Amino acid sequence: DIVMTQSPLSLAVSLGERATINCKSSQSVFSSSKNKNYLAWYQQRPGQPPKLLIYWASTRQSGVPGRFSGSGSGTDFSLTISRLQAEDVAVYYCQQYYTPPLTFGQGTRLEIK
Amino acid sequence: QVHLQESGPGLVKPSETLSLTCSVSGGSIRPNYWSWIRQSPGRGLEWIGWVYDSGNTRYNPSLKSRVTISVDTSKNQFSLRLTSLTTADTAIYYCARIRPPMKWDLPGDFDYWGQGILVTVSS
Numbered sequence: 001d002i003v004m005t006q007s008p009l010s011l012a013v014s015l016g017e018r019a020t021i022n023c024k025s026s027q028s029v030f031s032s033s034k035n036k037n038y039l040a041w042y043q044q045r046p047g048q049p050p051k052l053l054i055y056w057a058s059t060r061q062s063g064v065p066g067r068f069s070g071s072g073s074g075t076d077f078s079l080t081i082s083r084l085q086a087e088d089v090a091v092y093y094c095q096q097y098y099t100p101p102l103t104f105g106q107g108t109r110l111e112i113k
Numbered sequence: 114q115v116h117l118q119e120s121g122p123g124l125v126k127p128s129e130t131l132s133l134t135c136s137v138s139g140g141s142i143r144p145n146y147w148s149w150i151r152q153s154p155g156r157g158l159e160w161i162g163w164v165y166d167s168g169n170t171r172y173n174p175s176l177k178s179r180v181t182i183s184v185d186t187s188k189n190q191f192s193l194r195l196t197s198l199t200t201a202d203t204a205i206y207y208c209a210r211i212r213p214p215m216k217w218d219l220p221g222d223f224d225y226w227g228q229g230i231l232v233t234v235s236s
Contacts, residue, residue, distance in 0.1 A: 031219070040222035049207055049226035050158070061224065093158060097221020101173040104158040 002026050002096050006105035012113040019081040021108045023094035028074045031098065038098035041070055041079045044107075045090045053092075054079065086112060115140040117208050117227035124233050131195040131234075135208030135227060142189045143167070146211035146220045149182060149193045152229070153204035163211060163220070164191055198234045205229040 003026040013019040029038045037057035042050035052061045054070035057077055067082040081088055089112060094105040121133035135147070149161040162172035164182040172180050181194040195202065212224040 034217060034219070036218070038219055038221065042223075049209075049229055050223070051226075052212070052222060052224050055212060055222040095158075095222065097219060100160075100171050100221075101175070102160040102221050104160070106157050 001101055002029065002099065002103050004094055004096055004103050004105035006092075006094060006108050008108060009106065010109045010111070012111045013081075013084050014113045015086065016083050019084050019088070019110055021079045021092050021094075021110070023072075023077045023079070023105050025075045025077075025096055029096045029098035030074050037073050037077070038096060039070075039072070039077050040095045040097065041068075042093045042095065043088075043090045044093065050093060081110075084110075084112070115210060115225045117210065117225055119206060119208050119227045119230040121206075121230060121232070123231055124235065125198055126236050127199055127234055129198055131193070131198055131202070131232060133193045133206055133208075133230065133232075135191050135193075137189045137191070137210075142184060142186055142191065145213060147182075147184065147191045148209045148211055148223065150207045150209055150223070151202075151204040152207065155201075156204070159204075161193065161195075165220075200234050203232065203234045205231050 005024045007022045039057040041054040044050045058070040069080050091107045093107050116138045118136045144166045146163050146165045148163040152158050162182050164170050164184050179196045184191040207229045208227045209223040210225040211220045214220045
């Protein structure tokens with residue numbers, strides 16, 4: 001199985017500041033034949049299911065605000081929130097879908113400083 | 114807008130079988146990939162498996178011997194059956210749709226989720 005490791009596990013950022021969450025996979029999730037990284041990011045607010053933010057490592061899902069961006073390739077990825085808003089308080093997960101079993105990171109809790 | 118709703122028992126005894134159903138509205142169940150995912154404090158988010166179209170399935174090897182996912186196109190529903198339950202199976206169970214992949218693409222990120230159903234395994 002591909003193991004997804006996120007860092008940090010907890011993060012506190014001031015409103016309006018930048019937040020960056022990292023995700024590392026135990027093997028590459030890049031497909032050279034398809035030229036895509038099979039990595040997604042989700043946001044989970046308390047009491048809610050996860051919400052898809054980013055797929056293919058850097059493509060924003062429809063309706064997701066532009067302050068959310070994804071980057072990286074191969075085994076190292078990041079999710080950046082450019083200007084933190086109060087509604088961004090949540091747990092964020094990365095997930096690989098390069099090969100089953102599909103696996104998730106352990107989550108990063110984002111709070112307001 | 115696709116809407117998913119899980120239904121089933123909230124409490125199941127150890128060694129028994131869990132049966133959950135996901136009702137899909139706002140879109141056709143075919144041709145799509147549909148999945149079950151569970152979440153617990155100890156295991157985090159764990160993918161259980163998927164069913165595609167009329168019944169092609171793929172399961173997490175860690176659960177494969179105990180899991181069956183099936184689809185009922187006439188009711189626009191898909192179901193999860195998990196046997197030989199233990200307390201370790203206590204979790205919130207979510208049904209979800211995999212974002213429809215292009216023909217050349219790999220399936221596996223989830224664009225619609227149900228609200229989840231808490232299943233407790235306890236005698």
